[in-house]
Amino acid sequence: MAKILLIEDDQLMLKALEFRLKKDGYTVETAPDGRVAMQLIDTNIYDLIITDIMIPFASGLEIVSKVKSRPGNTTPVIILSGVGLESTVLEAFKLGADDYMTKPFIINELSVRVRKLLKSF
Amino acid sequence: MEQTIYSLVNYLVLFWKNAPPVVKISTALLLLFTLVSILTVVIVIFSRVIISYKTRRNNDITERVKTFLSIMIALEEEIFEANTDESILNTITAYLKEEHIKIKDSTTRQILTQELLLIHQELAGNTADNLRKLFFLLRLDKDAIRKLRRKDWLKKAKAIHVLAQMDVIEAVNLLLPYTNDANPHLRMEAQMGYIQLHKDHPFDFLAYVDEDISEWHQLNLFATIAQNKNGIVPAFKTWLNSKNEYVIVFCLKMIGHYTQLDAISDLLRFMQHPDVTIRCAAIFALQKLETEEGVATALTMFDTADTDTKQAILNFFTEIRAESVKPFLKKNLFNDDFNLALTAAKALNNYPDSGRAFLEELLPETDNRMHKIIKHALDNRI
Numbered sequence: 001m002a003k004i005l006l007i008e009d010d011q012l013m014l015k016a017l018e019f020r021l022k023k024d025g026y027t028v029e030t031a032p033d034g035r036v037a038m039q040l041i042d043t044n045i046y047d048l049i050i051t052d053i054m055i056p057f058a059s060g061l062e063i064v065s066k067v068k069s070r071p072g073n074t075t076p077v078i079i080l081s082g083v084g085l086e087s088t089v090l091e092a093f094k095l096g097a098d099d100y101m102t103k104p105f106i107i108n109e110l111s112v113r114v115r116k117l118l119k120s121f
Numbered sequence: 122m123e124q125t126i127y128s129l130v131n132y133l134v135l136f137w138k139n140a141p142p143v144v145k146i147s148t149a150l151l152l153l154f155t156l157v158s159i160l161t162v163v164i165v166i167f168s169r170v171i172i173s174y175k176t177r178r179n180n181d182i183t184e185r186v187k188t189f190l191s192i193m194i195a196l197e198e199e200i201f202e203a204n205t206d207e208s209i210l211n212t213i214t215a216y217l218k219e220e221h222i223k224i225k226d227s228t229t230r231q232i233l234t235q236e237l238l239l240i241h242q243e244l245a246g247n248t249a250d251n252l253r254k255l256f257f258l259l260r261l262d263k264d265a266i267r268k269l270r271r272k273d274w275l276k277k278a279k280a281i282h283v284l285a286q287m288d289v290i291e292a293v294n295l296l297l298p299y300t301n302d303a304n305p306h307l308r309m310e311a312q313m314g315y316i317q318l319h320k321d322h323p324f325d326f327l328a329y330v331d332e333d334i335s336e337w338h339q340l341n342l343f344a345t346i347a348q349n350k351n352g353i354v355p356a357f358k359t360w361l362n363s364k365n366e367y368v369i370v371f372c373l374k375m376i377g378h379y380t381q382l383d384a385i386s387d388l389l390r391f392m393q394h395p396d397v398t399i400r401c402a403a404i405f406a407l408q409k410l411e412t413e414e415g416v417a418t419a420l421t422m423f424d425t426a427d428t429d430t431k432q433a434i435l436n437f438f439t440e441i442r443a444e445s446v447k448p449f450l451k452k453n454l455f456n457d458d459f460n461l462a463l464t465a466a467k468a469l470n471n472y473p474d475s476g477r478a479f480l481e482e483l484l485p486e487t488d489n490r491m492h493k494i495i496k497h498a499l500d501n502r503i
Contacts, residue, residue, distance in 0.1 A: 012187045012240050019195030082243070106246035107194065 002118050003027045005044070007037040007051040007063060008080070017050070017107075024111055034058025041067060046075055048118055050110075053081035053088065061088075061095055068096030076117045080105065179232065185220045186233050190240060192216055193255060194248055201251040210258050224259060234261045238286055253287055262289045269295055274302075278310040285314035293318040300326035309338045313345040320351050327360040327368050334367035339374065346375075358384040366396055373402035377409030385414055392418055397429050404433040411440045420449055428458065435464035442472055451479070459494070466498035 004026045008014040014030055021028045029044070031037035034057040041049075041063070049067060053060035064077050076098040081088070084102040092100055099113055137145065193200060193216070200212050217224050224230065234256075241252045256262060266289070268280035277299065284292045296318065299311035312330075316323040334342070346354065357372040358381065373391065376384045384406075391403035392415060407415045419434045426434065435453065438446050446468075453465035469476040480495050487495060497503060 010239075010243070012190060012236055013243060015187055015191035016194040016240065019191045023195050103243045104245040104249065105243075107244060107248045108246065 001025065001027050002047040003029070003045070004114070005029050005031065005037065005040055005046045005049045005051075007031045007034070007049070007055060007060070009033060009052060009055045013052075017110075020107055020111065021114070024114070026114075032056075034063065037063055038066065047121070048076050048078070048114060050078045050080055050114070053079060053083055053092075061092060064092060064095045064097045074121055076121050078110070078113060078117065080110070179228065182222070182229050182232050183236065185222050186229070186236050189216055189220045189222055189233075190236055190252075192220075193252070194240070194244075197248055197251045201247075201254060206258060209254070213255065213258060230259075230261060230264055233259070234264065234283060237261070238283060242286065256287050262287065262292070265289065266292055266295065269299075274304045274307045278307045281307075281310045281314040285317045288318065290318055290320065297326065301330050301332055303332065305332070305335065305338065308332055309341055312338075313341055316342070316345045316349060321353075323349070323351070323353055324355050324360075327363065327372070330363075330368060331365050334365075334371055339367075339371050342371065343375070343378070354379050356381060356383070358387050361387050361391070366399060369399055370402045373399070373406045377406030380410055382410060382412070385410065385412060389415055389418060393422065397427060400430055401433040404430070404437050408433075408437040408440050413441055413443050416441060416443055416446060420446070423449075428461075431458075431461055432464065435461055435468060439464065439468040439471055441468075447472065447476065450476075454483075454491075454494070459490075462491075463494050463497060466494050470498045 004021055006014060006017055006021065006028055008017065008030070009032055011032070014032065018028050018030055029040060029046075031040055032055075034055050037051070037055070038058060049063070051060040051063045060079055060081065064079070067073060067075055067077055077096070078099040078101065079092050079097045080101050080103065082103045089100050098117055101110060101113070137148075140148070193213075201209060204212075214224075222229060222233075224233075237252060237256055241249055241256075244252065262284070265280040265283040265287075268276050269292075271277055271280075281296060281299065283289075284296070293315065296311045296315045299307055300315050302308045302311060312326060315326055319325065357375040357379070360368050360372050361384070363369055363372075369391070373388070375381075376388065388403045388406050388410075391399055392407070394400045394403065404415070404419065415437070419437060423431060423434055435450075438450060450465045450469045454462055454469065456462040456465065466480060469480055477499070480499055484492065484495050484499075
């Protein structure tokens with residue numbers, strides 16, 4: 001069963017996505033901010049990470065940078081963000097993000113993208 | 122014990138009888154202030170207890186509501202799809218009971234509406250539609266409509282926001298009176314809501330609005346038009362005869378933005394309007410349309426115009442590459458007003474061959490001020 005880390009500061013969105021991903025059959029761990037997320041990334045191995053960009057204590061881009069800079073790390077990262085600016089999207093992909101979704105987004109689409117990324121990695 | 126109390130009371134009565142008036146007044150005041158202080162402390166403690174209770178209760182309700190909505194989103198296929206409204210409502214009621222959510226309680230309904238709105242704007246597709254369905258099934262739309270009758274403008278404005286976001290079309294006519302309300306915030310919210318909700322004539326209110334439409338207000342209206350799902354963009358020249366100057370300015374800006382070329386003759390008329398804001402807005406619209414019509418009028422009126430109009434005319438010429446304008450721009454390169462001279466230089470630089478070459482030729486022979494102007498205009502990064 002794939003293990004997913006979900007990083008989102010909006011409690012309702014965090015809970016809704018957690019429930020949905022669990023229903024899809026994944027093991028889900030959650031982090032409400034960048035600090036907790038960094039600690040979890042340091043001590044655990046995840047099959048996929050979904051992160052918001054605007055989170056307290058560290059941005060989603062810093063999370064991508066940290067995950068992707070680890071030697072031999074192949075964990076895919078999906079960015080889920082309210083910021084659709086071209087420069088931010090490009091920066092995210094430059095740092096190694098594997099996918100980028102802009103809010104408002106379709107949950108079923110996220111579910112499909114998660115499944116696809118987990119298959120390809 | 123009894124005797125002690127009796128003698129103490131006796132002593133106090135005797136003291137009071139023999140005391141001089143000053144002492145009596147001081148003692149009375151002392152007693153009064155002590156009582157008031159005690160009462161204040163009691164009230165403060167009591168209100169803090171109530172506030173703390175309410176906060177805890179609201180946090181608890183919010184948590185339950187969030188869990189409930191998360192379940193609705195996670196299990197949307199099972200709950201909403203291929204089911205009748207009645208059976209959906211039964212399932213929803215069962216989940217509400219499971220989460221101990223008292224749906225008839227007004228605070229709970231308010232929190233549920235608030236949370237539902239927040240998550241609804243972050244989601245799209247089926248989930249957003251299902252959340253909207255949930256909103257209607259729990260009759261939260263009726264709460265918002267009821268709030269429109271409240272006296273408090275903020276409550277009305279919030280209700281309009283709810284109705285607009287959840288697309289409660291039946292409420293559109295209820296918003297119409299507020300589109301011309303004296304309160305600017307309520308008026309703006311109502312106008313934005315009206316544009317979002319009216320599927321045929323979303324800009325009807327422009328015909329009779331006589332209150333002002335501030336720059337911020339215009340920006341919000343524009344954002345609403347740009348994001349409007351029904352995609353109606355009317356011919357804004359329809360309202361150019363309005364008696365409200367704010368409506369005219371707004372329509373002129375929209376004509377420019379949506380390049381409504383059939384309004385050019387109206388723009389030419391408004392170029393010479395006595396009001397400077399309208400005049401500048403008309404010239405700005407012509408600039409957006411990148412039309413050479415209006416060039417002759419602009420050249421004629423320039424010398425007698427005020428600085429704002431002069432600036433608008435020169436800005437207009439940055440988009441027009443007409444040979445007839447070039448001598449005028451060269452002359453204004455030496456205008457005493459720094460900004461006007463700079464705009465003239467920028468306009469000249471937009472003539473790819475001759476204009477730029479003229480500026481480059483001029484550069485070595487100029488004084489410090491002109492050097493700065495030309496260097497700035499020639500810098501394509503700016």
